[in-house]
Amino acid sequence: MRRVLSLLVVSALVVAATWWLAGLPGEVSLHVAGYGISSKTPVALIAAVLGLLLVYAALRLLGGLLHLPRNWRHWRAGHNRAAGDIATTRTLVALAAGDGPAARKAALRALRLLGATPQTLLHAAEAARLAGRDAEAADWFRKLAAHQDGAFLGLRGLFRQAVDRQAWDEATVLLSQAETRQPGKAWLRDTRLMLAARQGDWRTAITLAEPGPKHAALSVAASAGTTSAEDALRLAETAWNDAKALAPAALAYAGGLRSAGQERKAMDVIRESWALAPHPDLVAFIVAPGADAPARLKLFTSFILPRADHPEAQLALARLSLEAGAAGDALYHLEAAEHGGLADRRLGLLRADIARANHQPDAERTALRAAALAAAPPGWACTACGAGQDVWHATCPACHAVGQITWGAPPR
Numbered sequence: 001m002r003r004v005l006s007l008l009v010v011s012a013l014v015v016a017a018t019w020w021l022a023g024l025p026g027e028v029s030l031h032v033a034g035y036g037i038s039s040k041t042p043v044a045l046i047a048a049v050l051g052l053l054l055v056y057a058a059l060r061l062l063g064g065l066l067h068l069p070r071n072w073r074h075w076r077a078g079h080n081r082a083a084g085d086i087a088t089t090r091t092l093v094a095l096a097a098g099d100g101p102a103a104r105k106a107a108l109r110a111l112r113l114l115g116a117t118p119q120t121l122l123h124a125a126e127a128a129r130l131a132g133r134d135a136e137a138a139d140w141f142r143k144l145a146a147h148q149d150g151a152f153l154g155l156r157g158l159f160r161q162a163v164d165r166q167a168w169d170e171a172t173v174l175l176s177q178a179e180t181r182q183p184g185k186a187w188l189r190d191t192r193l194m195l196a197a198r199q200g201d202w203r204t205a206i207t208l209a210e211p212g213p214k215h216a217a218l219s220v221a222a223s224a225g226t227t228s229a230e231d232a233l234r235l236a237e238t239a240w241n242d243a244k245a246l247a248p249a250a251l252a253y254a255g256g257l258r259s260a261g262q263e264r265k266a267m268d269v270i271r272e273s274w275a276l277a278p279h280p281d282l283v284a285f286i287v288a289p290g291a292d293a294p295a296r297l298k299l300f301t302s303f304i305l306p307r308a309d310h311p312e313a314q315l316a317l318a319r320l321s322l323e324a325g326a327a328g329d330a331l332y333h334l335e336a337a338e339h340g341g342l343a344d345r346r347l348g349l350l351r352a353d354i355a356r357a358n359h360q361p362d363a364e365r366t367a368l369r370a371a372a373l374a375a376a377p378p379g380w381a382c383t384a385c386g387a388g389q390d391v392w393h394a395t396c397p398a399c400h401a402v403g404q405i406t407w408g409a410p411p412r
């Protein structure tokens with residue numbers, strides 16, 4: 001109803017205005033340079049309004065044409081930014097998925113669309129690296145290193161490449177340059193430690209490691225690497241104090257003490273470590289002074305009292321009992337180890353040896369079959385990359401992580 005009323009009012013006003021316009025008296029004349037035109041007032045007013053509208057439209061068109069290049073540039077920049085953002089996202093996804101060629105393609109597109117910013121240069125370098133194009137990656141890292149804001153990232157990338165090539169002198173120079181850009185950063189400390197460890201410079205590495213597993217591992221390596229017995233003993237003692245449950249640290253320290261004639265102290269060290277973490281490698285050290293098998297069994301039996309019920313202790317007792325000719329005792333301790341939770345290949349093999357000693361060929365065959373199907377025995381493995389190792393190392397041979405090789409279930 002309100003809309004109908006409004007329409008009626010507007011219509012009435014338009015009709016009234018038209019009526020008033022049509023009824024205007026007089027004429028309008030225009031004389032320019034001898035030419036003249038005259039018209040009735042209503043017609044002249046309508047012509048004037050139409051003329052103004054035409055002039056306005058022409059001015060708008062002209063303005064649009066004049067701003068066309070600038071507007072085109074703005075549109076193009078916006079379009080490139082949007083397309084560049086999409087290419088950047090695709091680069092990150094491909095990098096995360098480990099797809100080098102796809103990451104490189106997307107990174108180069110982002111670089112073309114967004115220009116050489118620290119971000120696009122870094123992505124191009126990382127993508128080239130992932131795609132196995134080390135020379136191309138180095139070029140991008142160098143460009144990044146020359147960039148005011150991205151210099152640290154460029155130097156860090158070049159450093160990693162130098163480490164991969166084992167170009168230690170170049171890596172050391174690059175690390176110093178990176179340090180001037182970002183002094184005192186945690187990454188630099190860890191990297192200097194890693195670099196020293198990779199070069200076998202254990203003493204420098206020790207100064208950079210916090211007390212703990214890393215410090216212990218580096219101290220064991222430094223102890224093994226020094227020619228001075230006194231230094232070796234001091235470093236091994238440091239390692240053992242850092243990580244008493246680490247068998248290689250205990251063996252290094254106790255070995256040094258034994259060589260120095262301090263047998264009682266050496267056994268005290270092993271006893272303390274054994275109480276913390278019974279480890280098969282400690283057994284050989286404990287029974288070493290025993291001249292024959294019964295003496296070795298006696299030594300071990302008297303030694304392991306604090307953790308005699310530990311399955312590793314029972315397994316060692318079983319082996320030593322068998323060697324001492326006590327097959328019945330060996331079987332008893334073997335079953336105790338089994339009840340204690342051990343179920344790996346060592347048990348089956350020892351059971352086969354016991355059966356052989358008892359002249360039981362059928363039982364020996366059964367035990368060997370069980371051993372073939374049983375799990376691998378515990379061993380050394382890197383907690384950083386999971387790679388299994390035959391022997392303990394201060395740094396992982398696979399991923400070069402420091403102090404990460406630990407004893408436990410074998411990696412599958």
Ligand SMILES: [Zn+2]
Pocket residue numbers: 382383384385386387396397398399400401404
């Ligand atoms: Zn590793």
